[in-house]
Amino acid sequence: MESREAKSLDLIVKVAERCNIACTYCYFFFGGDESHKFHPPYVNEETAAEIEAFLDRITADGAVENLMIYFHGGEPMMAPKPVIARIARAARRLSESGRVADLGLSMQTNGMLVNDAWIRFCADLGIGVGVSLDGNEAANDRFRIDKKGRGTYRRAVQGFRRLAGENGAGIDLHPGLLSVIDPEGDGARRLEHFSGEIGAQRMNFLHPDGGHDQGIAPAQVAGVENFMLGVFRAWVRRRDSGLRVRFIKDLLDTLLSDEGARTCPDSARRLSRILTISSNGMLGAEDTARTLDARFRDIGHVRDFDSVAQIFATPALVEMQQAAATPPAACAACPWWGTCRGGTFTNRYSAQNGFDNPSVYCDALKAFFEEVSAWLVRGGIPVEDIERRLILAGSAPEAVLGAARAEPEPLRA
Ligand code: SF4
Incomplete structure (x- = not known):
């Protein structure tokens, strides 16, 4: 449906x-x-x-x-x-x-x-x-x-x-x-x-x-x-x-x-x-x-x-709908892609690559996502729930789980 x-x-x-x-x-x-x-x-x-x-x-x-x-x-x-x-x-x-x-x-x-x-x-x-x-x-x-x-x-x-x-x-x-x-x-x-x-x-x-x-x-x-x-x-x-x-x-x-x-x-x-x-x-x-x-x-x-x-x-x-649905190459392995979507259309854009770029504010977005998720974990939300939801949102499972295994911060506060 x-x-x-x-x-x-x-x-x-x-x-x-x-x-x-x-x-x-x-x-x-x-x-x-x-x-x-x-x-x-x-x-x-x-x-x-x-x-x-x-x-x-x-x-x-x-x-x-x-x-x-x-x-x-x-x-x-x-x-x-x-x-x-x-x-x-x-x-x-x-x-x-x-x-x-x-x-x-x-x-x-x-x-x-x-x-x-x-x-x-x-x-x-x-x-x-x-x-x-x-x-x-x-x-x-x-x-x-x-x-x-x-x-x-x-x-x-x-x-x-x-x-x-x-x-x-x-x-x-x-x-x-x-x-x-x-x-x-x-x-x-x-x-x-x-x-x-x-x-x-x-x-x-x-x-x-x-x-x-x-x-x-x-x-x-x-x-x-x-x-x-x-x-x-x-x-x-x-x-x-x-x-x-x-x-x-x-x-x-x-x-x-x-x-x-x-x-x-x-x-x-x-x-x-x-x-x-x-x-x-x-x-x-x-x-x-x-x-x-x-x-x-x-x-x-x-x-x-x-x-x-x-x-x-x-x-x-059509170009914009594809951009909304498809991660830029630089975002494909990012645990936050599902929720971030590469930022706004204008922040993603370049004349050379169109929308195939991460946001110019990528580092700021990551820091924000990391701080919020760490705050949630400190407040009692299981990190596994956050990981599952990032995957449900559209992030690649290997990106989310890999990030958590390789580097406990930020997904584990
Ligand atoms: S945080 Fe950066 S790499 Fe991750 S999806 Fe957003 S713009 Fe892309």
């Missing part, structure tokens, strides 16, 4: 291809893909209608059980509400009719434009909201600046707090925080700040973009490792408060249950089934992968496709 993930589809809809701020690391505006300059600033009514018809066509054959739509930008709160509402309502109808079993709607915002009208709008349509923030004021304002070069921290935190209930509408949307890892930053302090001072209960930390052609320095990899371990150690201290950190939860789901481990290949497959819809209606691969090479963007207009199968048969998406 096909898993739910095998029938999943995640759509990142670029409702706005403009932004009201100018974060220095932004992959969308400064990552080398200049196509946004030639696209409409916002999805218009005509394109929204085409997206609505597209959703109807591609779900008609039952190929999408699990649909997630992210309203994205640029800054999505710059887009006209009616076009977002039109797409959201079309998706809701598919869910209510039973054609799509699971539907999620989400928006990722910089928080600057949050007001009561947006809060009511998201609440009415069932759109979850995440706010991007990179730490305390000093850390955030190094990179997340507006077009006049001013820091955005205070306005973003104000937006987060409004979303979390400090608004005239009396609504708590339970927003999450999304943050990019700063190799020079302190992960523990960032988590403490988000949880203790801002009051966030859900958060995630992303690896900086960049692959093997970007010359990521060893010091940067070491910085990412320190940051990840800092987040993990701070989470351990606060874990009883119900604090959820996505990248830690994903690993624990794998290492703590056979069922969680078995879903790893499907979760990886789901990552290769993310599509981006530009404001002009053109489809591309997952948003950050679109910056890697022109072949990952503009694979066709939504009006050109009648089925999910047709979309995922296009060469660029």
Whole structure:
């Protein structure tokens, strides 16, 4: 039987291809893909209608059980509400009719434009909201600046707090925080700040973009490792408060249950089934992968496709599905492959080898996996259970068992 993930589809809809701020690391505006300059600033009514018809066509054959739509930008709160509402309502109808079993709607915002009208709008349509923030004021304002070069921290935190209930509408949307890892930053302090001072209960930390052609320095990899371990150690201290950190939860789901481990290949497959819809209606691969090479963007207009199968048969998406399922040569003998999957697509990529590389942050990932598994073993989880789950997740048995036999650390704490 096909898993739910095998029938999943995640759509990142670029409702706005403009932004009201100018974060220095932004992959969308400064990552080398200049196509946004030639696209409409916002999805218009005509394109929204085409997206609505597209959703109807591609779900008609039952190929999408699990649909997630992210309203994205640029800054999505710059887009006209009616076009977002039109797409959201079309998706809701598919869910209510039973054609799509699971539907999620989400928006990722910089928080600057949050007001009561947006809060009511998201609440009415069932759109979850995440706010991007990179730490305390000093850390955030190094990179997340507006077009006049001013820091955005205070306005973003104000937006987060409004979303979390400090608004005239009396609504708590339970927003999450999304943050990019700063190799020079302190992960523990960032988590403490988000949880203790801002009051966030859900958060995630992303690896900086960049692959093997970007010359990521060893010091940067070491910085990412320190940051990840800092987040993990701070989470351990606060874990009883119900604090959820996505990248830690994903690993624990794998290492703590056979069922969680078995879903790893499907979760990886789901990552290769993310599509981006530009404001002009053109489809591309997952948003950050679109910056890697022109072949990952503009694979066709939504009006050109009648089925999910047709979309995922296009060469660029076949390449990404193969990458999700196949370990790079350097990862084949790694005990962590099942859960790691070589890192993100962008961190794996090089022009010469495509996705046949380990993550540029491989050493940081290994250190994180090793520390978490050692912590679990110290807490009483049998090392044999962890080994079995890594194999269930897709790691080669000889890699997992061999690592444990030859070198007791890290699998045996
Ligand atoms: S830890 Fe490194 S070698 Fe292992 S799967 Fe991840 S990227 Fe590949």
